[in-house]
Amino acid sequence: MKVGVLLKQVPASDTIIKINPDKTGVLTADVKWEINPYDEFALEAAIQLKDAGKATGVVVITVGGADAEARVRDALARGATEAIRVDDPALAGSDALGKARALAAAAKSAGVELIFAGKQAIDTDSAAVPGMVAELLGWPQVSVVTGFSVDGGKITAERNAGGGFIEVVSTSVPAVITCDKGLNTPRFANLKGIMAAKKIAIAAKSVADLGLSAGQVGAAGALVEESGLELPPPRPSGKIIQGATPEAKVKELVRLLRDEAKVI
Amino acid sequence: MSSGILVFCETDGGKLKKTALELLSKAATLGGEVSAVVIGGSVDGAEAGRHGAATVYTVNGDAFGAYSTDAWVKALAAVIAKVSPAVVLGAASPIGKDLFPRLGARIGAGAVTEVTDLSNVGGQVVARRPVYAGKVIATAKVKSAVGLFTVRPNSFAVNPTGGGAASVVAVDAGVSAADLKTQVVEVRKSAQATVDLTEADRIVSGGRSVKSVEGYDSVIRPLAAALRATPGASRAAVDAGYAPHSHQVGQTGKVVNPTLYIAVGISGAIQHLAGMRTSKVIVSINKDPEAPIFQHSSYGIVDDLFTICPALQREFEAVIG
Numbered sequence: 001m002k003v004g005v006l007l008k009q010v011p012a013s014d015t016i017i018k019i020n021p022d023k024t025g026v027l028t029a030d031v032k033w034e035i036n037p038y039d040e041f042a043l044e045a046a047i048q049l050k051d052a053g054k055a056t057g058v059v060v061i062t063v064g065g066a067d068a069e070a071r072v073r074d075a076l077a078r079g080a081t082e083a084i085r086v087d088d089p090a091l092a093g094s095d096a097l098g099k100a101r102a103l104a105a106a107a108k109s110a111g112v113e114l115i116f117a118g119k120q121a122i123d124t125d126s127a128a129v130p131g132m133v134a135e136l137l138g139w140p141q142v143s144v145v146t147g148f149s150v151d152g153g154k155i156t157a158e159r160n161a162g163g164g165f166i167e168v169v170s171t172s173v174p175a176v177i178t179c180d181k182g183l184n185t186p187r188f189a190n191l192k193g194i195m196a197a198k199k200i201a202i203a204a205k206s207v208a209d210l211g212l213s214a215g216q217v218g219a220a221g222a223l224v225e226e227s228g229l230e231l232p233p234p235r236p237s238g239k240i241i242q243g244a245t246p247e248a249k250v251k252e253l254v255r256l257l258r259d260e261a262k263v264i
Numbered sequence: 265m266s267s268g269i270l271v272f273c274e275t276d277g278g279k280l281k282k283t284a285l286e287l288l289s290k291a292a293t294l295g296g297e298v299s300a301v302v303i304g305g306s307v308d309g310a311e312a313g314r315h316g317a318a319t320v321y322t323v324n325g326d327a328f329g330a331y332s333t334d335a336w337v338k339a340l341a342a343v344i345a346k347v348s349p350a351v352v353l354g355a356a357s358p359i360g361k362d363l364f365p366r367l368g369a370r371i372g373a374g375a376v377t378e379v380t381d382l383s384n385v386g387g388q389v390v391a392r393r394p395v396y397a398g399k400v401i402a403t404a405k406v407k408s409a410v411g412l413f414t415v416r417p418n419s420f421a422v423n424p425t426g427g428g429a430a431s432v433v434a435v436d437a438g439v440s441a442a443d444l445k446t447q448v449v450e451v452r453k454s455a456q457a458t459v460d461l462t463e464a465d466r467i468v469s470g471g472r473s474v475k476s477v478e479g480y481d482s483v484i485r486p487l488a489a490a491l492r493a494t495p496g497a498s499r500a501a502v503d504a505g506y507a508p509h510s511h512q513v514g515q516t517g518k519v520v521n522p523t524l525y526i527a528v529g530i531s532g533a534i535q536h537l538a539g540m541r542t543s544k545v546i547v548s549i550n551k552d553p554e555a556p557i558f559q560h561s562s563y564g565i566v567d568d569l570f571t572i573c574p575a576l577q578r579e580f581e582a583v584i585g
């Protein structure tokens with residue numbers, strides 16, 4: 001069984017984000033890119049299956065420009081065995097569904113039977129792509145997973161169901177699993193891995209290579225229209241509470257929460 | 265022709281959850297007829313009507329025990345086909361997050377997720393959502409006949425419209441156990457949290473400075489309990505093992521949106537702010553007057569958390585009782 005990993009590059013979490021002058025996107029010239037943190041859990045889960053002899057290969061799949069190659073290389077160096085980068089001018093302006101179409105088609109072309117994805121991308125935070133990929137492939141999905149086992153095609157996964165409940169879900173391959181923090185501890189690449197990764201070609205695919213038409217992706221196929229970015233309104237400046245003793249400060253805080261902010 | 269707003273309502277023991285009331289209240293201000301849908305649960309038509317719904321559609325049956333993606337997607341798609349709404353709203357809750365994207369792909373509808381504001385601009389619903397860790401607000405519209413939106417809990421106030429009881433209409437979505445490709449084999453209550461952080465109205469979070477599990481359990485949890493709040497934590501506190509990672513607030517933890525957020529001994533790193541900056545009122549307690557968290561706080565106390573928290577706990581107990 002080959003396993004796929006959906007991997008997106010995102011700006012490092014401490015990046016200072018600047019909006020471009022026409023307010024349609026962010027300036028990326030100074031951005032340091034990283035693998036989306038949740039995708040690192042997905043990648044690690046897939047590599048562990050390979051190490052355990054339960055997966056024959058790990059295919060990293062990304063929709064992204066040439067600048068995403070370095071992140072894909074990093075994934076190969078950690079232990080992935082193949083990579084597909086879908087890149088096409090027709091993809092510009094894709095919504096989540098457009099990206100999902102490209103990723104689902106790439107996964108199909110690679111012949112993977114189990115897909116790991118992050119539970120969300122930390123830049124645009126949609127938490128949407130993996131469920132769409134699962135639907136397009138007609139596979140079950142198990143989202144926000146913190147533990148799992150695969151045995152002869154049968155999957156048992158633990159997921160955070162909210163409200164303090166952990167659900168244990170069973171399903172079978174083929175399936176899509178989205179990964180949460182706590183699933184595992186991602187490894188770093190070592191020198192041997194970095195050298196080995198250099199020999200692996202990253203397959204660049206166009207939309208047509210995947211059997212999709214330009215109208216199914218990009219701005220042409222998008223059902224969601226982004227209409228601009230702005231900075232959040234500044235918070236009114238806060239008050240530092242003065243008081244001679246801790247008790248006096250606390251009393252004043254509670255008074256303000258009750259009478260001024262009216263939240264208790 | 266699609267028209268009106270359908271609100272996917274989650275229930276708890278036959279009562280609409282607060283998130284459902286928030287969405288119904290907002291829907292009533294957007295124009296058009298408001299209807300509600302409850303899947304795998306019972307509903308009180310009077311309560312739904314009071315919050316603006318004219319009709320509540322319910323879908324039930326053997327396949328609707330524990331939440332499953334397959335049953336819920338099929339059921340909601342069936343109700344949408346019957347009602348033809350222009351807009352479908354749901355909470356960005358664990359269920360809403362799992363359900364809506366797949367539903368969008370099933371019925372060919374655009375989905376805007378994690379929304380914090382909705383408005384009617386010239387007859388079209390426009391959504392606003394924080395992106396890039398809340399450093400930027402994006403605006404989005406949907407071009408398909410039906411638009412799907414998931415909204416973060418606590419984004420809207422609950423405002424009863426005072427409408428009469430909604431009529432309750434049972435819909436047979438033709439879902440059977442054979443549709444389910446996943447089975448929930450066990451549900452465990454995790455040790456602590458009672459209210460999900462993402463839905464909590466009040467949160468008290470502790471940072472690295474609580475120093476130990478005992479520190480977290482003896483300072484943060486009782487303070488949260490006194491305020492009827494849900495306990496949260498910074499990643500530093502979680503990584504050090506003081507709190508479980510289900511408690512982590514931030515870019516790689518939960519994104520929360522409470523009315524009141526109290527940050528105890530948390531410095532205010534950008535990744536922590538990413539998870540809580542939309543809170544209505546932020547209070548921080550930190551002994552360092554230069555801590556960045558103060559720049560994002562409505563109220564701050566510069567002092568030692570180990571003296572402030574017990575005093576604050578007593579004060580909350582006295583006032584909230």
Ligand SMILES: Cc1cc2nc3c(=O)[nH]c(=O)nc-3n(C[C@@H](O)[C@H](O)[C@H](O)COP(=O)(O)OP(=O)(O)OC[C@H]3O[C@@H](n4cnc5c(N)ncnc54)[C@H](O)[C@@H]3O)c2cc1C
Pocket residue numbers: 006007008036038039042061062063064094095096097099103116117118119120121122123124125126127128129130224226375376377395402404
């Ligand atoms: C500011 C802004 C807001 C947007 N809002 C919306 C919106 O509301 N609705 C909408 O449909 N589109 C939206 N888009 C368009 C689209 O560009 C988003 O990237 C898309 O919604 C996917 O969401 P996400 O990147 O947040 O990924 P998520 O759905 O959060 O990603 C979850 C997982 O899917 C996988 N994945 C996601 N993207 C890729 C990729 N490129 N390559 C490989 N794996 C990937 C990863 O495993 C990732 O962890 C927005 C774009 C911008 C710039």
Ligand SMILES: Cc1cc2nc3c(=O)[nH]c(=O)nc-3n(C[C@H](O)[C@H](O)[C@H](O)COP(=O)(O)OP(=O)(O)OC[C@H]3O[C@@H](n4cnc5c(N)ncnc54)[C@H](O)[C@@H]3O)c2cc1C
Pocket residue numbers: 013037470471472473497498499500501512513514515516517518528529530531532533534535536539549550551552555567568569570
């Ligand atoms: C990719 C990535 C993702 C991340 N995701 C998250 C995330 O989701 N959530 C998150 O929280 N962090 C996240 N971080 C980590 C983040 O950068 C910070 O390291 C973390 O938030 C710091 O936690 P802290 O405020 O508890 O600790 P510190 O930064 O060490 O701050 C401790 C604070 O406590 C104060 N203090 C100490 N003793 C006392 C006392 N006795 N009384 C009062 N105040 C006291 C100090 O003045 C200081 O301000 C992420 C980092 C990266 C790189």
